[in-house]
Amino acid sequence: MRPRYSRILLRFWKNCLLREMTFRGHFILRVFGEVGWVFLLLVFIEVIFSKTSHVRGWSEPQYLFLMGTHMLVTSLFETLFFENCWRISDLVRKGDLDFVLVKPANTQFLLTFERIDFASLANLPVGIALCTYAAIQGGFTITFGHSVLFVLLIGTGVCMLYAMLFMFALTSVWLIRQTGLDALWFYAMSLSRYPAEIYRGFAGGTLWFVCVFVVPVLMVANLPANVMVRTFTTPFIINFIVAAAVLLILSNIALRWALRSYRSASS
Amino acid sequence: MAEIHVRDLHKNYRVHVKPAGLGASVKSLFHRTYKEVQAVDGISFEIEPGEMVGFLGPNGAGKTTTLKMLSGLIYPSSGSVSVMGFVPWQRKNEYRRQFALLMGQKNQLWWDLPANESFRLHKEIYHIEDDLFKRVHGELTELLEVENLLDQPVRELSLGERMKMELIAALLHSPRVLFLDEPTIGLDVVAQTNIRHCLQQYNQERQVTILLTSHYMRDIEALCDRVLVIDHGRLVHDGLLRDITERFATHKLLQLRFQNGRMPERPEEFGEVTDLTPPRLTLRVPREQVPQCVSHLLDCYDVDDIAIEDPSIENVISALFRQTAEQASDDVVVAETMNG
Known part of the structure; x- marks a missing residue:
């Protein structure tokens, strides 16, 4: 008898929704926080482009499109996975991982999908609006094929971020106290917000190399945006998708490995 | 065929020894001293289907560690365990669907939601059919008298009420084997009796196998004929509760x-x-x-x-534990290993 994962997922989401509705004020404040941050970034872009017409070859509409794409990626990741990765450390430290382990369903599934953060979803329509506005402003020709590839790559980027943060979160099995996830996510998000071309010179180049090949966070927004409004090469896209698949497989191996060392905080 | 079969089970932990004081703390950043602790030190027992067995021992005796190995949460250092024919730490879904673990000190219900929402989640995770769910849910809520609390957020319930909900969550999928770790801890006498009564009835009606740890002798006396007494990771008594007096009362x-x-x-x-x-x-x-x-x-x-x-069983057992504790402090149970 296989567990019915789709029904478990629906029940998880329903419970999260019920919880959000209990704390309405908190929810509204968070939505304002999320959306307000976007306006700060828009002001920042306006300031830059009042001094110059291009940043490392990116025009203002292209840059705006990148920002919209980045919002789509981060909003999806934060809605689906951030809280789930974040709470792993808590589950380990308090020993509540026990309850996940005794359930007759895939442990990674339960850990990955139990929570959904509806407030982070607020940036999704804002991101879509920004991309649309930028596309009209720039007069980009966008084909149906490109759009499909765009959606696929956003999904791939989100999976990639998930696999990396999930593995990072698992280190709490050994470290017990592990609160570095916030910082890691902040770095990943800050780095991937800008065109990859700005990372040049010695420091920038090193950062570029690390963030493309070692911890591939840089391309999660850059690649889909490039596909839509600039140029791209097919091998790079294939490599990107393969890398995401490898990271997902690694995350599963890492979980099995971590659980062998799990000590279960005493009760 | 025994429902639970444990043979020569060991579990060693390596724990970091941290001397007191800031200086020592700084030193331990660079050079850590570890010691090997034998939490479970070669225990063997068998439990037949439908038996209700009490697991006694002082804090840190290895009761919870043993329960955790039986539930497949942690891996043993050596030895073998079979529960209903499964090796627990392989964590097969068929196994996990047939047992439940209840821990008095932890809670698995969603804190901000009514218990009923957590029960519905369990229904999906354990793949319980609608009719069966309705029936078991009805029986349990009636047995524990919590029908009117089902739609209150868990955080608003009293400890006793919450524990009853935890018990329902653990029993919804009709487990064949039940591991209970301190199910009545912190509860008042009424709630303790209530939970005890429920377990007794449940065990009689369904012939589930129950292994139970508790600090309250009353729990054990009321529920279990047979007890396993464990101390410093070793089994010191496996038999009837009343035999303890005869065997250990001096x-x-x-x-x-x-x-x-x-x-x-x-x-x-x-x-x-x-x-x-x-x-x-x-x-x-x-x-x-x-x-x-x-x-x-x-x-x-x-x-x-x-x-x-005869002195009360409680006194006999506490004297027994004191005695073994004195012995153990003479023994060398700690092997120091260095790690630079």
Whole structure:
């Protein structure tokens, strides 16, 4: 008898929704926080482009499109996975991982999908609006094929971020106290917000190399945006998708490995 | 065929030894000292289907560690376990669907939601059919008298009420084997009795196998005929609860009432005086000296009333644990290993 994962997922989401509705004020404040941050970034872009017409070859509409794409990626990741990765450390430290382990369903599934953060979803329509506005402003020709590839790559980027943060979160099995996830996510998000071309010179180049090949966070927004409004090469896209698949497989191996060392905080 | 089969089970932990003080803390950043702790040190037992067995031992004796290995949460260092024919730490879904683990100190219900929402989630995770879910849910909520609390957020429930909900969550999928770790901890007497009663009835009706740890002797006395006593990771007794007294009680209690107010001048010659309120005297006497002591007292004094009693099981067990603790501190159970 296989567990019915789709029904478990629906029940998880329903419970999260019920919880959000209990704390309405908190929810509204968070939505304002999320959306307000976007306006700060828009002001920042306006300031830059009042001094110059291009940043490392990116025009203002292209840059705006990148920002919209980045919002789509981060909003999806934060809605689906951030809280789930974040709470792993808590589950380990308090020993509540026990309850996940005794359930007759895939442990990674339960850990990955139990929570959904509806407030982070607020940036999704804002991101879509920004991309649309930028596309009209720039007069980009966008084909149906490109759009499909765009959606696929956003999904791939989100999976990639998930696999990396999930593995990072698992280190709490050994470290017990592990609160570095916030910082890691902040770095990943800050780095991937800008065109990859700005990372040049010695420091920038090193950062570029690390963030493309070692911890591939840089391309999660850059690649889909490039596909839509600039140029791209097919091998790079294939490599990107393969890398995401490898990271997902690694995350599963890492979980099995971590659980062998799990000590279960005493009760 | 036994439902639970444990053979020569060991679990060693490596723990970081941190001396007190800031200087030592700084030193331990670079150079850590570890010691090997044998949490479970070669225990073996079998439990038949439908049995309800109590697991006794002081804090840190290895009870919870054993339960965790039986639930497949942690891997043993060596030894074998089979529960319903499964190896727990392989965590097969077929296994996990048939047992439940309830921990009195942890809660698995969604804190901000009514318990019913967590129950519905369990229904999906355990793939419980609608009819069965309705029936079991109805039976359990009635048995524990919580029908009117189902739609209140868990955070608003009292500890006792919450524990009942936890118990329902653990029983919804009708497990064949139940591991209970301190299910009544922190509860008042009424709630304790309630939970005890529910477990008893549940065990009788469904013939589930239950292994239960508790600090409350009352729980064990009420629920279990057979007990496993574990201390410092070793099994020191596997048998009937009442046999513990016979096996481990070294003394008996002698309660006497004297006539005419004439009492022994030096009662300590007969045994340890535990109570002296004339004309009553209570003595703690080594078992083998009881007949001799009684005949002497009866010969020399006018005894109005005499009673010879065994000490309570609780006292016997706590004396037993004290005794093994003294032994263990002499033994070398700790092997120091260095790690630079």
